[in-house]
Amino acid sequence: MASGKRPEHQAPPEIFYDEVEARKYTSNSRMIEIQEQMSERAIELLALPEDTPCLILDLGCGSGLSGESLTEQGHIWMGIDISSHMLDIALEREVEGDVFLSDMGQGMFFRPGTFDGAMSISALQWLCNADKKSHSPPKRLYRFFSTLYSSLKRGSRAVFQFYPENSSQIEMITTQAMKAGFGGGLVVDYPNSTKAKKMFLCLFAGGSTTQQTLPKGLGTDTKMFPSQVSYSESRGNGKRKRERKSVKKSRDWILEKKERRRRQGRDVRPDSKFTGRRRTGKF
Amino acid sequence: MFLTVFRRMKLLTHNMLTSHVKGVTNGYPLNIEAKDVRVQEVDFNPEFIARMIPKMEYEVLVQAAQSVGHLGNLPPELVTDYENNDEFLKEAHRVMMMVEVVEGSLVCPESGRKFPISNGIPNMLLNEDEV
Numbered sequence: 001m002a003s004g005k006r007p008e009h010q011a012p013p014e015i016f017y018d019e020v021e022a023r024k025y026t027s028n029s030r031m032i033e034i035q036e037q038m039s040e041r042a043i044e045l046l047a048l049p050e051d052t053p054c055l056i057l058d059l060g061c062g063s064g065l066s067g068e069s070l071t072e073q074g075h076i077w078m079g080i081d082i083s084s085h086m087l088d089i090a091l092e093r094e095v096e097g098d099v100f101l102s103d104m105g106q107g108m109f110f111r112p113g114t115f116d117g118a119m120s121i122s123a124l125q126w127l128c129n130a131d132k133k134s135h136s137p138p139k140r141l142y143r144f145f146s147t148l149y150s151s152l153k154r155g156s157r158a159v160f161q162f163y164p165e166n167s168s169q170i171e172m173i174t175t176q177a178m179k180a181g182f183g184g185g186l187v188v189d190y191p192n193s194t195k196a197k198k199m200f201l202c203l204f205a206g207g208s209t210t211q212q213t214l215p216k217g218l219g220t221d222t223k224m225f226p227s228q229v230s231y232s233e234s235r236g237n238g239k240r241k242r243e244r245k246s247v248k249k250s251r252d253w254i255l256e257k258k259e260r261r262r263r264q265g266r267d268v269r270p271d272s273k274f275t276g277r278r279r280t281g282k283f
Numbered sequence: 284m285f286l287t288v289f290r291r292m293k294l295l296t297h298n299m300l301t302s303h304v305k306g307v308t309n310g311y312p313l314n315i316e317a318k319d320v321r322v323q324e325v326d327f328n329p330e331f332i333a334r335m336i337p338k339m340e341y342e343v344l345v346q347a348a349q350s351v352g353h354l355g356n357l358p359p360e361l362v363t364d365y366e367n368n369d370e371f372l373k374e375a376h377r378v379m380m381m382v383e384v385v386e387g388s389l390v391c392p393e394s395g396r397k398f399p400i401s402n403g404i405p406n407m408l409l410n411e412d413e414v
Binding site: 084087091099100101102107110114132134 | 292293296298299300301302303310311328330331334335338340402403404405406407408409411414
C-alpha cells in the first residue's frame with residue numbers, strides 16, 4: 001500500500017473490493033503472506049487464555065484469511081464484511097466461521113457479552129471516509145465502537161491493525177473508542193522502518209484497566225512514546241556536537257549498521273568475534 | 284473450483300444475533316423463516332459446547348431448533364450437570380453446530396424487518412433511514 005493511491009480514496013469498500021480485487025486474496029501469495037503475518041500478530045496481541053477455544057469476532061473478515069489463523073489455533077469465529085465479492089471468496093475457500101454481510105459503521109448486532117475478543121485486519125481506516133452524503137465518520141466510528149463494546153465480554157480485548165492516513169485520523173479513531181468506554185492505545189511494530197511498520201489499535205473492554213497493560217511493539221527497545229522530553233544540563237545553542245560517524249567499513253560502522261537494520265525488523269545475523277574481521281591472506 | 288459450496292448460518296450464531304434497526308429496543312430473538320436447512324457434519328468439541336451453553340439463551344435455542352424442524356432429542360429444559368452429560372452435549376452440538384440455514388430470512392420481532400439469508404450469508408445491511 002506504500003505505492004500508488006490509497007484504496008479508500010478510489011471507491012467505497014463495497015465497490016473497491018470487486019471480483020477482480022477479491023480474487024487477488026486467493027491468488028497473490030505476497031498478499032496472503034502479509035495478511036497471515038498480521039493476523040497472527042493480532043491474535044498474539046489479543047492475549048487469549050491458553051488452550052481454551054474462544055469465540056472471536058473478525059471485523060472486515062474479507063476472504064477469511066485472518067479467520068483461518070484463528071481456526072488453526074482452535075478458536076471459533078464469526079466474521080462480518082461489507083463486500084459480497086470478498087465473502088463469496090470466503091465461501092469458495094470453505095472457511096470455518098459464519099460470515100455476515102454488514103457495514104461496521106451501522107453498528108454491531110450481537111447480544112451483550114458474546115465475544116471473547118475481536119480482531120480486524122486493515123479495515124478500520126475505511127470508516128474514516130464519508131462515502132455517502134449521510135455519512136459522518138466520527139458518528140459512524142462511535143456507533144461502531146459503542147455497539148462493539150457491548151458485544152464484548154468484560155475484560156476482553158479488541159485488536160485492530162489499520163493504515164491511518166495521518167495523525168488526525170488516529171486521533172479521531174482513538175477519541176471515539178475512548179468515548180465508547182474502551183481503554184488501551186496504539187501499539188506500533190517496527191516504528192523505524194517504513195515498510196515493516198505496522199499499527200495496532202489495542203483496546204480493552206472494561207475490566208480493571210490497571211491489570212491490563214499495553215503490550216510493547218516489536219522492534220522497540222526504548223520507550224515508544226516518551227511522555228516527556230528528557231532533561232539535559234547543557235543548553236542547546238544551535239552548535240550541537242554531532243557524534244562522529246565511524247569510518248566506513250570499520251567494525252564499529254558495521255555494528256552500527258547492523259543495529260539500525262535490526263531496529264527496522266530485518267533479518268540480521270548475530271554479532272560475533274568475527275564480525276567485521278578481514279579474511280586472512282591465505283584464503 | 285466453482286462447485287456449488289453450500290454455506291450456512293449455524294443456530295449457535297443465530298442465538299447471538301439481535302436486530303440493530305433504529306428505534307428497536309428489544310430486537311431479540313430474531314425469528315427464522317427458513318426455506319432451506321441442511322445438516323452438515325462438524326467435529327465434536329465437548330469443551331467448547333460446555334463453555335458456550337452458559338453464554339447462550341437455551342430457550343431461544345430450543346425455539347429456533349423447533350422452528351427449523353430439527354429439535355431431535357434436545358430436552359426443552361437445560362439439564363443440570365451438563366458438562367459431564369456426554370449424550371446431552373452431543374445433542375446440543377448437533378443443534379448448535381450442525382444444523383445450518385442456507386436460504387431464508389431473519390425477522391426482527393419488533394419492527395418486522397426482514398434480513399435475507401442467501402447462500403448462508405445473512406445480509407444485515409440497513410437502509411439509510413434505519414441507521
